[in-house]
Amino acid sequence: MLHFPSANTAAHRPSARDVAKLGELLDDDVWAFSNCRVDAPGRPVAEVDWFFYNVRHGTLMVSEWKGFPQRVASATDTGTPWRLDGGLNVPNPIEQVSRQLDAVRAVLRGTILPHHFPTFDPQQLLLMQSVYSPQVDDGTTIERIRWGKVYGSLPHLAGFISTATSKSPLTLPDDGARLGLATALCALFRTSFPADVKAKLRSPKRGGDTDVVRRISAIHRHIAALHTELADLIVVAAGSAGTAQPPTAAEAPRAKVSKSQALTEQQRMHDHLARSFQGVNSSRDDAAKALEKAWRSVLNDPLLHGDTGISISLFGSVGTPLVKQRHGSLPKVLGMQLRKWCLLQAKAFGMKPLDIPGKPSNIRVR
Template structure:
């Protein structure tokens, strides 16, 4: 899967676990644009969770992703709300995705088709629509949906994206147009085109649009990051990092000599703030100046904090300490942490912990702390 994430640093981001799972289920024939904003003439700006384009089959899908507080008991077609376990009624996402689909169709007809598919009849443009919610299961009563499908598992959704065909497929006009079309769709959906995606699109290494100096700088930073990771692995292998390896048994020390041996003063243990700072600094090694790179570095640092048993004290993990360590590394270029993450730090930390399969809880008397163990 080629993933084109939102270019807006304040936009919501899909779960890293969901993106990784989609990457396992979909190959590079599928272009996936997440958290899109679409301007269509005469219509309000449409917020799109996911837009999928299978370039091999020429099929398109607009997908609304919903997370509900309880299991979905009943999923109905347009005209009625959905019912959750416990009796709560919620807005019908089928109706939401239908409105989004109209905006996407109009924008594609006006902007993309005339330039990249001039021979395609705009009236034949077909888009699939779907709703994905992990709270939908085998017990959910799904009414017959006229214009879309409801999915409760990513493999089921991915299978449709991968295999569906269309009576009017929108095939790529040629291999040379891949990058141009991808950039045009990114502009339409306000998403970015990461460097690794450009490489997988087959962009020439010496493309005229590439800033050679910037790219060389990025490569050096990536090499530096690999050296840091290699050093950590060497320490782990030598038993120097208790988080990654069990300590190796040490041989019995030799009998002390007759002379008096001066005891070596043990190094002082790192404070919580120092350990937190070390995780953050290590994660920012080799990071370039983009907002997305900063956000990924913070995700890596927080994952390291969650895995560090010495930061799970009686009062839980201090989100404030994590913020104090991360703020100086993003403030100069990107402003506050909340601007980089698209939400308040504590909320983001909780969502990341949940995405990792943990169950974060509040700590009484410590509003800035959370406990996950």
């Protein structure tokens, strides 16, 4: 994520923790302007908490962040207040972000589009809107919101920002125009332009040559295979080190079976991921789909359902090399932590994932 904080030293600032979390979840194709001050002709000055622009997908979002003294019991659409635990009613933030969105749309149409997107029809400009509140949880009743979404989790918000597409994407013709656009947006929103962010935008992006992508993908698979071979050698070495005290006749078969199962689990996990990533890595969406396909295969593989269940951490360690160099960490690709994603996927596949006592990284499915 490229972050452009408010240039006003007296302005409210997002917490460093939230900024760091967004930085983990969003890549540098997402520009984030915080605590923007928007002057739209004929409208009151709008104070915008966050404006997100995904330059790769051409999507834009105005996001209102709200903290409440109690948990949000009910989040409704415009026209009625939100209700907190205890019965307290609070102003509806959906209505607030809608007013902000109107102001942002007006200034973008009037100042940014004519200079940086001269062929784009201003009437086709689409902006998304959202409300984020950590007091929204799984127990909150969220009414169907006509224009926008409500989030109580930063990974869920970041996942939507990363993957959402638009019928009328606002994309630049080339990467060289990004620096000028970022400068104009900083001036418009009264945000600063950090030196490290400017340096990133000045550096030319590497081309996405298909042959290069395939070669990188092949290298990742080879590295994963080497890791498997090393794991085998470690197990063999560990077995050799114990020859001074050979196992009894009753213990030897058990040790042999344990080694075989460990090797098989690692190898089979690698095989499922390698097959799913065959020809993949051209985009982060494709990588996410490949992980979904691989995880489904793992869940349906009876040989990976041992006494200790299915190892999510092993799936992550084998899958990470396939996405890390091009797309970053697995949580970035998936939009949330790996364990949570794996549980949600299992449920989506019609399975019931169960925790295993003493094995926090393992699950069993029914």
